[in-house]
Amino acid sequence: MDQFAQRRAQFADAIGDGVAVIPAGRETTRNDDVGHEFRQDSTFYFLTGFSEPDAVAVIHPSHPTAPYTLFVRPRDREMEIWNGYRAGTEGAKSRFGADAAFPIEDLSDQLKEHLIGTDTVYYRTGSPLDDTLLGMIQSLAPLAARYGRIIPTRLIDPSPILDGFRLRKSDPELAHLRRACDVSVLGHEAAMRFTKPGVHEYQVQAAMEHVFRQEGSPRNGYPSIVASGPNACILHYTENDRLIEDGDLLLIDAAAESGHFSSDITRTFPANGRFSAPQRAVYDVVLAAQRASIAVGTVGNTHRDMDETAKRVVTEGLVDLGLLPRGLEDSLSMHHYRQYFMHGTGHWLGMDVHDAGSVQIGDESRTLEIGMSFTVEPGIYVAPDQETVEFVLMEGLHPAAIYERRFRMGWDAARKLEQEETKDAPRVTHEIPAEFRGIGVRIEDDIAITAAGSENLTAALPVDPDEVEALCQS
Numbered sequence: 001m002d003q004f005a006q007r008r009a010q011f012a013d014a015i016g017d018g019v020a021v022i023p024a025g026r027e028t029t030r031n032d033d034v035g036h037e038f039r040q041d042s043t044f045y046f047l048t049g050f051s052e053p054d055a056v057a058v059i060h061p062s063h064p065t066a067p068y069t070l071f072v073r074p075r076d077r078e079m080e081i082w083n084g085y086r087a088g089t090e091g092a093k094s095r096f097g098a099d100a101a102f103p104i105e106d107l108s109d110q111l112k113e114h115l116i117g118t119d120t121v122y123y124r125t126g127s128p129l130d131d132t133l134l135g136m137i138q139s140l141a142p143l144a145a146r147y148g149r150i151i152p153t154r155l156i157d158p159s160p161i162l163d164g165f166r167l168r169k170s171d172p173e174l175a176h177l178r179r180a181c182d183v184s185v186l187g188h189e190a191a192m193r194f195t196k197p198g199v200h201e202y203q204v205q206a207a208m209e210h211v212f213r214q215e216g217s218p219r220n221g222y223p224s225i226v227a228s229g230p231n232a233c234i235l236h237y238t239e240n241d242r243l244i245e246d247g248d249l250l251l252i253d254a255a256a257e258s259g260h261f262s263s264d265i266t267r268t269f270p271a272n273g274r275f276s277a278p279q280r281a282v283y284d285v286v287l288a289a290q291r292a293s294i295a296v297g298t299v300g301n302t303h304r305d306m307d308e309t310a311k312r313v314v315t316e317g318l319v320d321l322g323l324l325p326r327g328l329e330d331s332l333s334m335h336h337y338r339q340y341f342m343h344g345t346g347h348w349l350g351m352d353v354h355d356a357g358s359v360q361i362g363d364e365s366r367t368l369e370i371g372m373s374f375t376v377e378p379g380i381y382v383a384p385d386q387e388t389v390e391f392v393l394m395e396g397l398h399p400a401a402i403y404e405r406r407f408r409m410g411w412d413a414a415r416k417l418e419q420e421e422t423k424d425a426p427r428v429t430h431e432i433p434a435e436f437r438g439i440g441v442r443i444e445d446d447i448a449i450t451a452a453g454s455e456n457l458t459a460a461l462p463v464d465p466d467e468v469e470a471l472c473q474s
């Protein structure tokens with residue numbers, strides 16, 4: 001049994017008498033008849049190994065002849081000449097293990113056969129298939145009303161089941177992740193060697209991605225962030241078109257994919273090969289936070305443990321550097337550090353760079369287990385164009401709660417409420433030391449927890465500032 005069949009069997013056990021309808025990714029148009037680069041939806045690929053768009057998988061464990069059906073684009077000589085090879089219904093069966101396969105156009109008729117007699121459908125709403133599927137279920141209502149037949153009455157999101165599978169990596173999955181990490185390390189090394197003042201960010205990007213491709217990675221895990229100087233303070237910067245200047249730091253957050261698994265690495269290094277004193281001071285704080293956080297990323301600890309460890313070390317450093325008005329405990333409890341460290345310390349890593357699986361279960365942070373893999377990526381970003389910052393002297397505004405509230409209430413309403421809550425709180429205006437303005441540093445490695453312990457999969461890429469300088473100068 002191949003890994004995809006194994007996953008389907010595991011999923012079939014979990015859904016029992018139900019029917020699961022899993023749509024593939026869709027192509028999107030860039031302009032005219034040109035599409036954006038297509039990459040299969042990770043959950044669909046996880047279950048099928050099928051990388052073409054416009055497909056639907058139906059998993060129906062109790063079906064007598066077709067527990068696994070694929071709906072795919074049919075073979076079409078002319079379309080294939082223009083747009084590329086298709087496996088077709090024959091290939092869906094012979095190469096991808098489907099018990100039955102039909103052209104995608106036949107979905108409506110064929111799917112009905114699976115739904116009649118089934119009470120529970122596992123389907124995640126939000127795909128363009130919604131109208132088709134829900135309309136189809138509705139059209140079956142007379143069968144239940146007049147003839148007493150069983151039709152679907154329960155729609156269940158399969159994501160918690162599938163995300164749970166994806167959260168815990170098997171050995172073959174870990175091997176793909178390892179390869180993605182190894183390739184990404186080589187690309188980052190090439191970027192450090194290549195970079196010098198006077199080249200554009202996109203040229204560094206090309207030098208790095210050249211290595212990704214040469215080493216066998218068909219695509220990046222996400223759009224490369226190559227951010228020099230003040231651009232490093234833009235968390236998801238992807239323009240990558242600035243001319244790199246002498247004295248700049250270059251922050252690169254980029255990684256390759258292997259076997260549909262993605263690495264996720266960030267390094268920050270001096271374009272001219274030497275950190276300035278303020279750059280080095282900020283770098284040392286971020287590195288200390290990252291190392292401390294990685295050290296607690298072990299079985300039995302939680303995501304929150306890692307996050308709080310990183311925040312404490314970062315905040316301690318920010319206080320020492322004169323970037324915060326109060327001491328360590330006040331700065332933590334009033335969340336002043338968020339002026340400079342405004343994102344989380346890490347996320348799950350796997351087929352998607354921000355991989356499936358919740359970090360919390362209810363109010364509890366998830367405990368780390370063997371098979372989990374994640375990033376550890378603290379950062380400090382000092383805005384280039386801000387001379388002073390006003391800190392609210394008030395406790396109890398926990399950022400996690402504030403963010404959750406933003407999702408629940410909507411951002412505008414939640415922000416209005418925040419302003420209301422802090423309206424009468426005392427404030428202190430703090431001057432940001434000029435030498436730190438425009439410095440952005442993030443350091444990110446990929447960790448996997450195996451039976452042998454926690455392993456840093458990207459440790460081969462230098463992170464020690466002296467080693468980073470040596471590599472940049474080589």
Ligand SMILES: [Mn+2]
Pocket residue numbers: 264347375377444
């Ligand atoms: Mn990341």
